[in-house]
Amino acid sequence: MFVREVDESLMLALVEPGFAARYLEIVDAEREYLGRWLAWPHNAHNREFFMSFITNALQGYSAGQSLTCGILYQGELVGNVSLNKIDRQLSKTDIGYWLSEQCQGQGLVTRAVSELLHIAFDELKLEKVEIAAAVENLASRKVAQRLGFTLEGVIRRAENIDGRVVDHAVYGLLAQEWHSSSV
Template sequence: MLIVSDDLQLRMRKIEDATRVFELVDKNRAHLRPWLLWVDATTSPLHSKKYIEECLVDFEKKTKVDFGIWYKGELVGSVGVFDIDATHRNAEIGYWLDQDCTGRGIMTQCVKRLIDYAFQELDLHRIRIRCASGNIQSGQVAERLGFTLEGVTRDSHWMYDKFMDDKIYGLLRSEWKS
């Protein structure tokens, strides 16, 4: 578990969290769907259980570390380091949050703590954040934490009925001021 503040912790999810994860995704479908393709495929707690199992396997393989965000004892989102490349010492950070918890700085605090973890515990040299160009809140998290906008990949992924651009942000260990 990673402590962010008195009210905020990051904890790897357990199999028994699957129903709660599903309920949170289900509650936030309209909020998450424009940015996350997997939302439509999450139709039951079994899908969440399978995802948690995959995360635990990936953690053992040292390719992913995925945390649930607990705020005042309630699961409110997810933040993780994935596509960990031990050779080149880089990875990507991804995140999502319950719509009811946005606008409070929760995600910025969580990503900040995760960056500390990634540079100190995972010994990464570089972290990237990739988000759809239209996902303003996600980009603002990266910008608040000192990431550099390195570019835009045009029409980089298909979301439902159209191609979308992605913004690519990067942060080097030497640039990080925790």
């Protein structure tokens, strides 16, 4: 199983069936909070939802098309971060993430995404990583900005979140930019 220690308090672990119950627990407690910027929490009402998600994520990992990890903070599962849709032809991927409200403001997502950037650029040898976030989702946008991503544009009417249509700010980071900033 893929496990990556980010630092003494933070680990990333490939999703596994044992995560389903904890994911459901987080979403049940924080559905309104998570549903503000994510479309799926409004449909995540049972363990089977997360089992299906995990099964699909593991199939994607096995096929080399994605990497979906649980975020473990001080040993507790608190969120998710992933390389979605690894495109070998274009040598790029996009990153998605979510985190329990209780763990916000500690830099966990920034550190987790930074680790995925190492994987994307140094291990998978990809040339570009993208992050898309709702224009009004300032916390998510700040993650991209802190890590040196460039705002490439705004996609209007990009996503329907429980009946509310939002625009996406799309950020990109090239391998050469990552490597020159990491020196």
